[in-house]
Amino acid sequence: MSNTRVLAxxxxxxxxxxxxxxxxxxxxxxxxxxxxxxxxxxxxxxxxPVRLRLFSAVASHEGGEACVCDISDVGVSQPTxxxxxxxxxxxxxxxxERRGTWVYYRVEPAVLAAMGRLxxxxxxxxxxxxxxxx
Amino acid sequence: MSNTRVLAxxxxxxxxxxxxxxxxxxxxxxxxxxxxxxxxxxxxxxxxPVRLRLFSAVASHEGGEACVCDISDVGVSQPTxxxxxxxxxxxxxxxxERRGTWVYYRVEPAVLAAMGRLxxxxxxxxxxxxxxxx
Numbered sequence: 001m002s003n004t005r006v007l008a009x010x011x012x013x014x015x016x017x018x019x020x021x022x023x024x025x026x027x028x029x030x031x032x033x034x035x036x037x038x039x040x041x042x043x044x045x046x047x048x049p050v051r052l053r054l055f056s057a058v059a060s061h062e063g064g065e066a067c068v069c070d071i072s073d074v075g076v077s078q079p080t081x082x083x084x085x086x087x088x089x090x091x092x093x094x095x096x097e098r099r100g101t102w103v104y105y106r107v108e109p110a111v112l113a114a115m116g117r118l119x120x121x122x123x124x125x126x127x128x129x130x131x132x133x134x
Numbered sequence: 135m136s137n138t139r140v141l142a143x144x145x146x147x148x149x150x151x152x153x154x155x156x157x158x159x160x161x162x163x164x165x166x167x168x169x170x171x172x173x174x175x176x177x178x179x180x181x182x183p184v185r186l187r188l189f190s191a192v193a194s195h196e197g198g199e200a201c202v203c204d205i206s207d208v209g210v211s212q213p214t215x216x217x218x219x220x221x222x223x224x225x226x227x228x229x230x231e232r233r234g235t236w237v238y239y240r241v242e243p244a245v246l247a248a249m250g251r252l253x254x255x256x257x258x259x260x261x262x263x264x265x266x267x268x
Binding site for chain 2: 029037040055056113120
């Protein structure tokens, strides 16, 4: 299993361990084109209701992981479930591991934390009062 | 200006004030179809690199707001900038106000905070150790 995409939103230290998230909070400064490409890929993957339900089903499942057999109650066929899980994996939000018949999916907590950091509200420069005309 | 969509991710109290975010953290329990519809709309709006750059440009701009004239340096035409800003507004992430010639955009901090909460990492039930078969 490759973790290359899983770690797309994270910087790696020289020893290969994950260091800090790649992108600052969205409210801190304008994103560069590269930062926006990386972060938009993650948001896009969560921008579908079925994928979002599957993602929360995996994320909240007992043990922190789930296989297709555990989370097929979202009103779509099992092949469709598998398709969406693969999309989430390709976007780096889930990691997967095959064990026997089933592929098990697990949320990457560091990636989730990095996305949460993007959405942290920080007071931008100059926001000290009402900005409209008096 | 209508705030109906702006508040889509938030619950309203009886007196019309904003109370708590609509959705729990993604890791807390599986999302319902309705919760997923609401939250996915927001994520989808941020799932485009140009929109994400524009969003961060508005969010981090002096005074917490910006007009098209302030944030046109993302490599696309001004009509395209306006188009994307409208998409962000339709998704409830930006509010807008016309003043003279220009429309000013402002991030909805409560919506941003609600999205950040979605991505909060909480330990799911039963995640107390390795989950694989012994």
